[in-house]
Amino acid sequence: IMLHSTLALSLLLIAVSSNLAMAIKKEKRAPQxxxxxxxxxxxxVQTYEEGLYQAKKSNKPLMVIHHLEDCQYCQALKKVFAENEEIQEMAQNNFVMLNLMHETTDKNLSPDGQYVPRIMFIDxxxxxxxxxxxxxxxxLYTYEPxxxxxxxxNMKKALRLIQTEL
Known part of the structure; x- marks a missing residue:
């Protein structure tokens, strides 16, 4: 009987710990x-309008990234963009940031066409x-990895232009 309960307890522990591990793994995967x-x-920011408002209010340039999920060039650029510490730090601290998977009604954001990936700066x-x-x-506004x-x-240029023009 002792052996039987030890086995049952061991199985219970294994089940609980593997469920816990799965829960922790789920927790770690960042939500989209x-x-x-x-x-x-x-x-x-969520919308172009919100981006413009925040740029004006915070006196920071707005960086707009146009991309699509099924675009391999966008995915390749996204990977190096997300892994580059200097870009991530500048984006977090010095820019209002927006990434869009659809076009805006502002024709100024597509001066030479509606292609992806496309990165534009708005002061x-x-x-x-x-x-x-x-x-x-x-x-003109595409970048490769x-x-x-x-x-x-160009991010530094967008920041310099603000300091020299205002």
Missing amino acids: TLSRGWGDEITW PSLTVRADITGRYSNR QDIPFLIE
């Missing part, structure tokens, strides 16, 4: 938030900075 994988530490005076471009003349240093420079 407004970040959509671009950086969970970043405070993201606190609510001017779309069409002058802050990536490396490609055929798609290897363009991360270029994107960092």
Whole structure:
């Protein structure tokens, strides 16, 4: 009888601990938030209108990332964007951040077409900075994973423009 109850208790412990482990694992997986994988530490605004309001109010530039879930280029860019500490820190501290999976009604956000991925900057005076471009003349606002240093420079440029213009 002693052996039987020890076995039962062991099985019970195994069942409880594996359920607990599964619960902990579930807990660890971050919920799909407004970040959509671009950086969970970043405070993201939900809409373009909210982004414009926050940019004006906080005197920070708004960075708008246009992307789609089924776009492999977007996914590749998202991965390096989310893993780059310098970008994540600047995005969290110095920018109002928005990522969109649909187009806005603001035609200024698609000066050379509605392609993804596309990253645009809007200054606190609510001017779309069409002058802050990536490396490609055929798609001025697109970035590829290897363009991360270029994107960092453009983020710094967006911040410098505010300091020099205001």
